[in-house]
Amino acid sequence: MYEEVNDQINEYANEPGQNQVYEYPNEPERELVRVNDLTKVYGKRTVALEGVNLTIPRGRIVGLLGPNGSGKTTLIKIMNGLLSPTRGNVWINGSLPGPATKATVSYLPERNALDLSMRVEELLDFFGDFYADFSRERAGEMLRSLNISPKDRLKSMSKGTREKVQLILVMSREADLYILDEPIAGVDPAARDYIIRTIIGNYNSNATVLLSTHLITDIENVLDEVIFLKEGHVVLQSSADALREQQGKSVDAYFREVFAC
């Protein structure tokens, strides 16, 4: 696959238009997420997203990159059914966001969404109850490796440990789509490594991880594909290595160029 694709790089690169797409020919059967003319306007004037078109296939680790206010959070909220679009739609596995998609999408929000008064084992019960794809064994293993006891209360943990617990719960589901919103922001380097290793270790060719972040250096080696979001528009969707080849620089360096103020 990659050989033919290399030939196509030059073709795609010369294509006019805003969306530069390097690599990855269309594989419709493997399509997991389709975003069609997605627009979100708050009130009368604030345009968070405009005319966003995307397809994300299975088996990828995709970086959703853009500065604060670029629309990343809005896009993620819409994918999770937390926000309704003004125009256009998002389909996950062919369905609009709803209870069915929520059963196959595992979401790690930027904030701590867990009840702090709960114990780890209560959380395991909770997730196991609501999500059929939750693997209690996997979660237990990861927690043990971090020396987190099931009897611990979230309240008594450090912020970093709490975040790891939330990550473990999210990654212990056998979901089709993992949406991680700023998973490494405000996290110490060792924890960052742990998170990245967990993401890689969790990889399976049927699922896709969508990572939203503005800290690119730490994470770019892990990304298959990157999507640049600027002021509510997609300005780039490309394979990371193809971008490096084409631009002769790291994704982070190119990002700084594109988003230079």
Added chain:
Amino acid sequence: MLGKLIRHEWRSMWRIPTLLIAGLFAAAVLSGVTSGSSVFRYVSGGTAENEILQILNAILVVTFFLMLAACSMGIFLYLSVHFYRKMYSDEGYLTHTLPVTVHQILISKIIVMVCWILLNALAVLASGVVFGGLVIWGSGQVSPEELAQIAETIGEVLSHIDWTEMATLLLSALLGILYSVLMIVGAMSLGQLASRHRILLSVVAYFGISTLFSSIANAVQMHWLGDWILSNVGILSGVTGPLLAFNMMLGIAGTGSLMMLLGCVVLYMGSVYINSRRLNLE
């Protein structure tokens, strides 16, 4: 899924209301005992210790009444705060991404809230009976024979109650509880629409809706709909025949319950709409 939601909702919030009720009963028992006991009673020409004990008794009784107030009002406050936290604080990110419908989320929470308000009301009543009972028993002014007589009288009264009327009353009470719960749900759903001062807006919305609904209900009841319903009770009863409760409401409790029911429906549908399409998590 609904069962799971109810179970987890219950698990996440039973502690504080239970604590309140426990405190209530503790206060009832303590103050009941001291109020009934001769040791704590006023004795003319009494000693200093006697006075202290009287004061202690007074404090305990006041505490009991404070607990009564706290329980009656506190439960609403607690339920509101808990609802807001689960739905619209950071925890909302978990609540609203569970693989369930908005109906299921709301209904599970409404059911648990109604249960607790009922439990709370029963506890308040029961604590009153406990208190009263302890006072009477402790004061020794009622002989066992008199007690037996009282029991008999109560029994007779009970046997003469019209149970259908009782049922209607209870249903109306239940409807009233449902209405107050939905008021909380509706007001908070409205409040979260704002980007700032969301809680403040919820409070404003609460009073706003209250006033609005009362005005409508009054206007309607006083004029048009009330008369129309009263003059057509027969036909309406026939149409809704199987729904016994509905029948009773129309015939006995009148348009007040009807308005309340309507209010409940409006509040519920509005909340479902807002939480499905106008969710505004921070």
Added chain:
Amino acid sequence: MWKLDADRPIYMQIVERIEKQIISGAYGSGDRIPSVRELAAQAGVNPNTMQRAMTELERKGLIAGHRTRGRVVTEDREMIEERRGYMAKEMIREFLWQMRELGFDKEEILPLLRQEVTDDV
């Protein structure tokens, strides 16, 4: 995690690194290569990227898919030797170019080289 330069395609760097390991003998002829997943975890990269590197290494003939043992280093020692020679030539050419940039000519380079090699034991 391997030290990888984000300025160049990652998969290429992986190819280079594994190629070096094969040429130097760290991976012997016929040795089994760990699975894509294991290597990706070791390297701290995306399994897809690692897969791509493997495909490239297969294309170059350095590794081959064995029916029962997964991926193995090629048994074709001749080919490895060839690669080895080729890489050495590349390095030497680069070295010579750098030296010429510094202004050294042929006569000066050889004695310097001999000196360094004998010293570096």
